[in-house]
Amino acid sequence: MSTGHRKRATIRDVALAAGVSVSTASNALNGQGRTNSETRDRVKRIAEEIGFRPNALARGLLSRRSHSIGVITNDTYGRLTLPMTAGVSEALVDHGVSVFLCATNNDPRLAQLHLEALLDKQVDGIIFTATRLDHTPHVDLSSLPMPVVYAFAEGPANSVSFVPDDSQGARLAVEHLISLGYRRILHITGPEDFVAVRRRATAYRGCLDAMGEKSEVMFGAWGEEWGHEAVHRILSRPEPQPDAIFCGSDETARGVIDALRDHGLSVPSDIAVVGFDNWHVVAAQTRPALTTIDMGLKELGRKAGLAMLDLTQGKPVEFGIKAIGCSLVIRKSCGAV
Missing domain, CATH: 1.10.260.40 (lambda repressor-like DNA-binding domains)
Incomplete structure (x- = not known):
């Protein structure tokens, strides 16, 4: 039967x-x-x-590999890590390698438990990602018996790291505004202790200095609330108002646009706005839709995955920090056709 x-x-x-x-x-x-x-x-x-x-187990015994890697991140909501992990998976899936994603919630104990679980699974390597480039892992990754690659994080000198080119991205934004005829360009961004914030601010100042124009950076907490507060401050001043604002994040940019509208100003007719992140759920839904800088997170993850693949196969990989170029996504908030 x-x-x-x-x-x-x-x-x-x-x-x-x-x-x-x-x-x-x-x-x-x-x-x-x-x-x-x-x-x-x-x-x-x-x-x-x-x-x-x-049989995956038999194949692993023959090759001494588990054909899996772990991704450890402190990015609870996955805004940065999910597109990067998609890129990692894209690089590895055709090679039969699986990815385990572990979120630590910035909890050292949870980070240690995740690491021990990955070691128990005998993963072939670990990719560490974070919500800021200068974030230090809550667990020691320096003496693991497998390769470690850093993505959206800067590892030690004897490691491989992939990060967005924040300086190049900021120059793209400011040079685009300059090309449209804007000259009084203000930069509203996040906390100054973020290395990415400092790099973008330096690039912004360099662009305006080269044009002989005045630069001004306003540092504050990330988010829409800071965008509202910053606009209230600048509109309360007697000096000439900016004709364009370059924001350090899309959330801050949305707060800026909402605040300008509350003050009876139109974007981009009165003041143009450009963001940074290309967080689609924010940028595409902002009114008007937000021109912004895309950090290429999926491509960054793909390169990290390819580097991990080479390391697990014993191929040579150049150590150091590799900056991945950003791209400009033009929508309506900058005034470009």
């Missing part, structure tokens, strides 16, 4: 159908040995046709 369940195909079934030995079939599927390309392609095609899936 049939149970309706198809018998699981084995490596012996593949070898028999391909007319090769079991060892040849195994080498062809694992990319080992000296199997010629014609045989390798035939074995892989037949394995797919009969539905053969290699």
Whole structure:
């Protein structure tokens, strides 16, 4: 009597159908040995046709790899980490590598528990990401028995780190405003103790200095509330008001736009606004839609994943901090057509 369940195909079934030995079939599927390309392609095609899936545990024992990596992050809401993790997965999925995402909530005890769980799973490597470039991990990653890659975080000198090029992104924003004819450009941004904030502010000042224009940076807490407060301050002053505002985040930019509207000013007719992040749920829904800087988080994650893949395969990877270029996303808030 049939149970309706198809018998699981084995490596012996593949070898028999391909007319090769079991060892040849195994080498062809694992990319080992000296199997010629014609045989390798035939074995892989037949394995797919009969539905053969290699046993992950056995494959790991043979290769001494678990074909999995861990991502440790303090980004509770995933605004930065989720697009980066999507990029990591995109780089690794075709190589049969799985990704475990562990959020620490900035809790050292939880971070240690996640790390121990990943070590118990014998992951091949760990990618550490954070909500700010200069965030220090709550656990010691310096002496682990596997490679560690940093994404949106700056690791030690003997590691590989991928970060957005904040200076280049800020220059894109300011140079775009200058190209549209704006000259009195104000920069409203986040806390000065963030390294990314300082880099963007320095690049902003450099652009205006090169034009012989005055620069002014207003530092404050991240978020819409600070955008409202900053606008109230500048509109209370007697000196000429800015004709454009470059914001250090999309949330701050939305607060700025709402506050300008509350004061009877139109964006971009009276004052143009540019943000930083391209957080789509904010930027696309702001009225008018927000011109902003995209940090390329998915591409950053993809490069981190590729670096991890090379490290786990014993390939050479250059240590150091690698800055990934940002891009300008033009919407209506800057006044460009």
